[in-house]
Amino acid sequence: MLEAAERAGANVHQETLATGVDAGSAGVVVEARRRGKGVTYRSRLIAGADGANSVVGTSAGKLADDPRHIAVAQRAYATGFEGDLGEVVCFFDEALFPGYGWVFPMAGGRANLGIGILSETRRRLDLNVPSLFGEFVERLRRNHPRCAGLELCSAPIGGIVRTYGGAGANHFDGGVLIGDAGSFVDPMTGEGITPAAESALLAAPVLRAALESGRFDAQQLSAYEDAFRAYFDPAMTFLDLCAAVLRNRWLARPWLKAFARGCELAQADPTFARIGGSYFGGLDIQPFGILSSVWVRLVEDIVLAWPRSFGTLARAPGSRPTSLGDLAEWQAAWSRSFLADPFWHTRWAWDVQRKTLRLLSSLQERDPRAAGLL
Ligand SMILES: Cc1cc2nc3c(=O)[nH]c(=O)nc-3n(C[C@H](O)[C@H](O)[C@H](O)COP(=O)(O)OP(=O)(O)OC[C@H]3O[C@@H](n4cnc5c(N)ncnc54)[C@H](O)[C@@H]3O)c2cc1C
Secondary structure, eight states: OHHHHHHTTOOOOOSEEEEEEEEETTEEEEEEEETTEEEEEEESOEEEOOOTTOHHHHHTTOOOOOGGGEEEEEEEEEEOOOSOTTOOEEEOOGGGOSEEEEEEEOGGGOEEEEEEEEHHHHHHHTOOHHHHHHHHHHHHHHHOGGGTTOEEOSOOEEEEEEBGGGOOOOEETTEEEOGGGGTOBOTTTOOOHHHHHHHHHHHHHHHHHHHHHTOOSHHHHHHHHHHHHHHHHHHHHHHHHHHHHTTOGGGHHHHHHHHHHHHHHHHHOHHHHHHHTTTTTOSSOOHHHHHHHHHHHHHHHHHHHHHHHTTSSOOOTTOOOOOHHHHHHHHHHHHHHHHHOHHHHHHHHHHHHHHHHHHHTTOOSSOHHHHOOO
16 A cells, blocks of 8 residues: 555655654644654645554544543464464454454464454453453363464564544644554444545545645544544444443353354354344444344243243254343343442443444434445
């Protein structure tokens, strides 16, 4: 992408660290260190694409910083994975809730493995991400035959991702924020590369229009917020609600059981798998379709739990349908959450309600992201 930008006429300044940005509608000044020397750049506009710890976003006072919308992650490369190259494997462990572990197979038996967990949970429980990562790799080796021979071949690297639920206006006098700087990461999966590129495509015409009109104030650049909200909100509002629901770690066990049951049903029903499962890394998010297909299965399972419990309905061999014990577990987990921290629990429940109302007011039949931008 960098080479393509250069071919298109961009001037690239490698080994240059921006240290401060002063942006205004009359122009932008960037202070930087280049090969040990201080340099100053001046321009009419700035597009802050400098990642999750954006200097541009910080200088403009626009970097989102709510731990409920930030995930902390760590990943490394490993050899010795015996999986199928085309198969991404995700692990939903109680220790990583709300979050997950992944193994992305690469050529030659190598794999990208990592974990991500919500920053708010990490802070509340004082969890150590490198330790969680180490324990995750150990569990993989111990419990998964295809991972028994895993050996790390790179040092683990960590980082944070700012998810869309925390995204602010992302425009200011003299500039815009794109990619991680603007919190465009999928709140459920932590996927940020594609939305970063999409946000750049949405910003480009707005910046061009500003250059053509000679106006660089926030009002002129607010067309960027209009564009990214129209494009991302229909899917991301729903994904943000899902992430908010899962924020309560007291509910980890019943959620993981329900999720395992959902996967079991999905294996026998490709349509349910395609629609109901698309909230986790789907390309065409249809909140209404997902909610209705999941609710139908859930209600069916709960209604049938009664005859199953009294032995009047047999269950398929190997299957683990919802039982009355599971329903009691939900109730107990909810009560424990409330008793442990009534203030946090009430704020969390209110947050979920608020996001539900927001979703209901923004439901759309089609996800604009499915059509893409090019
Ligand atoms: C551990 C981990 C695993 C991840 N795995 C995935 C994944 O599998 N799939 C996925 O889609 N997303 C993943 N993500 C998220 C993904 O990495 C980001 O969403 C994506 O890289 C965002 O792109 P970006 O260009 O906005 O920011 P970045 O990729 O962070 O790029 C920012 C650039 O700005 C430069 N920069 C920063 N500060 C300055 C400065 N002061 N001066 C000059 N230059 C500066 C940096 O050097 C960098 O080149 C992961 C994130 C983490 C932390």
